[in-house]
Amino acid sequence: MTAPLQLAATTTLAAGTSTGEAFQFWILGTVAVIGALCTVFMKKAVHSALCLAGTMIILAVFYLANGAYFLGVVQIVVYTGAIMMLFLFVVMLVGVTAADSLKETIKGQRWLALVCGLGFGILLFAGIGNASLNEFNGLTQANSGGNVEGLATLIFTKYVFAFEITGALLITAAVGAMVLTHRERTERALTQREMAEKRVRDGKHLPPLPAPGVYARHNAVDIAGLLPDGTPSELTVSKMLRQRGQIRDVSAEALNDLKALEQRAEERLDRTEIEPATFKREASK
Amino acid sequence: MNPVNYLYLAALLFTIGATGVLIRRNAIVVFMCIELMLNACNLAFVAFSRMHGNLDGQIIAFFTMVVAAAEVVVGLAIIVSLFRSRHSASVDDASLMKL
């Protein structure tokens, strides 16, 4: 995909910009700003992450348009591909369905943030406007030996120390992340046999835990299974979901849904009620 | 079109990111906003590179990416351990230092 873009861009990399680039800028720029705003204002973290990924891809296109071919590709592969995936992992870990309330809790924080943001933005715009940056040299000459080769030359000559130190930083960060998330096991892990024996000794729930609810309309593992009397049993749901508080208490809702479904089926099939009393009785429980 | 527009776009994205940092409570979203700010900077660097006709701006942007990657790794690790201990990813919950 990069080759044709590169060709197209090379021709326009002179001091000015072509109409095509202007067209591309205004369309994609608008989309990028919308993506950024969505990143900020989406309630769910996963939506924010997706919007951010979109903005990043657009930025990658802008890099390419500015003659930074290597960076453009890296932006897509490393940033959008790797880092955003990392974000998504964490979002999944924390709970993908959790939606944030956008209601502000710190008094005056939103106003201050708006004033600061507006002021800062205006100042930046004023600064750029004042700077008389109308002359563009273009990268034709700099990229003449190839963009990647040019970057490589600079990285391994002028910026070689910074490059090495950055490598050390990366290693440190990797080790740091491991240290932060690592938990030391202080005792021997129990074997399966020992766990079974312990369960017998404690005298609680010898057979496997019951399965969760079976309504396949949802990610069904988060729906507690119903006991014979119609009450939901939390035991049926994974411990992790229980801790996150992501169990759907669907007993009443499910029954009502079921009731509605059956009503609709009856209407369609023109049938009379089948044992409505029992359901009602159980639902009222 | 004047290529300075890239700079205006970068400034706009940066401001949006910064405001997001101030407004959002979810640590992951705050982190994403920071990434947005870094990317805005990168765009500015690339635009500068084109203005000056040399590749140094791109090199800086490259280093920014590397540092951002390192930051993401450590930051997400912090968020994960924070979530483990407090069962919440809200930055406002980590306010034990207040009076």
Added chain:
Amino acid sequence: MENLIALLIAAPLLGAAVLLTGGRRLDAVGHWIGTILAAVSFVFGAILFADLLGKNAEDRTLIQHLWTWIPVEGFQADVTFRLDQLSMTFVLLITGVGSLIHLYSIGYMEHDERRRRFFGYLNLFLAAMLLLVLADNYLLLYVGWEGVGLASYLLIGFWQHKPSAATAAKKAFLVNRVGDMGLSIAIMLMFTTFGTFAFGPVLGSHEKPGLVEGASEATLTGIALMLLLAACGKSAQVPLQSWLGDAMEGPTPVSALIHAATMVTAGVYLIVRSANIFNLAPDAQLVVTVVGGVTLLFGAIVGCAKDDIKKALAGSTMSQIGYMVLAAGLGPIGYVFAIMHLVTHGFFKAGLFLGAGSVMHGMNDEVDMRKYGGLRKYMPVTFVTFGLGYLAIIGFPGLSGFFSKDKIIEAAFAKGGTEGWILGGVALLGAAITAFYMTRVMLMTFFGEKRWQPDAEGHEPHPHESPKSMTIPMIVLAFGSVFAGGFFSIGDRFLHWLEPVTGHSHGDSPVSALTVTLATMVVLVIGVAIAYAQYGRRPVPVVAPRGSLLTRAARRDLLQDDFNHVVLVRGGEHLTRSLVYVDHTLVDGVVNGTAASVGGLSGRMRKLQNGYARSYAVSMFGGAAILVAATLLMRAV
């Protein structure tokens, strides 16, 4: 021979050390150890005196260097003793009269269970006073000076179970501190001016002054005035006289020692020793004479009104020391006579105090003269010795006081000009008052009817003569009172003896010596006659009459304590109170106000510290915005 000088001091110092650390096992012999060591010191003094007499007048200065006390670059203090005619005179007076007082104390303190300690203090007193007069530099003199202050404190407050004695000791110590401050300032001034404070380099001799000659008159006046302040403290001169009367709370031998041989003479010694400084500071000399003249009258007037025999004698001491200071202030005309009067006064005042002690000893420690009367029949020896001392102090012709006091009056007139007339007049007036109050003491104590009554427990006093150990010193001192003046004056012996140290000039008196003598005789007769008319011809009332305003004031020591109380104590209290007020309102106000405002500000500021990372981020972002704005503004400008 020089090596004996240190032994002079060492003997009583050893006595003090042994007696004060020896404990109870020395109780039986302690008083003898003290007395013998004092006598040993006197013997050493006599040997040295004989040695000095054998030399030429110019060579009579012995220097003994013991060790270097403070060997610091640019600051050299040696432990060096100087024995010349001046210090020799003092040594003989201190050890001689001191030994007699020791001997007397054996009898006087016989019934006191702390007698050993008392003798230890007496020895310490002698040692300190000897160190004072033998020191060859002002710093070592200061050591002795403080030692005297300490010993006087211990002795005045010896009966510390009496609150009045404890208070009197504290008062003496505190008033002396004021003077000591003067001496220390004088020493510091001397060091900054001359770079040394040894007598030799600073003072030189009277013919060839030392470094003092090069100093400005203002500096010398400052040093001299500070020295005078020191002398006022030790010698009980106005304005630091208030401790002397209260110091009578000590045992009588202590009073005798303080008034005759040690302590109060130290001030006179200091002035005469520093003669070369005073000679070059005429203004300071004038102040010295004024202080002397005022104290002379002050003490005499107080002495007239006191019914307490010891306090009357204390007033007399103040007055007589006033004479000496007056003489010392006259410069070379008076130095010799100041010292001569000091020596004769040492004899007769010691005799008078020992006599007073003897009277009290026989009268159950009664001190009120109005309760004596007719004691001559009961205490013949005391009467005779006291009477001779009395005749000597009023200046009866032929006795000691006549020669020395007459010379001082003469020298005062010889000062010349209006000053001379005023000072001479004051001295003459003092002589008249002296005659009056001493006659009064004599008449009230030994003549007239007996006026004593049984005390509260019904014990009637049985006046009796004191034991031999008390009467012998009185007899010896009476001999001194009678003959010392004549012995010194015949052929101007004392003048020739002391002149090499102090120098002497005759001055030209506007009145002849004979006129002065005659005038002195006339005022003497007048004083005695008035006293006789008042106390000899009619009975003395047992209860003091109310008296005139002056009498009542004089009974209160001419309001010295009231003055001190109003000016110093009240003034100090007011000053302190106002300072406390300033401290509480202004200083504390500023401090507390600062604290309160900081606290209030912090209370508001701390609301910024809400612990939310996002709030901090806003601050950071706002700060960044301000920085950008500043950068843009700077570029725009």
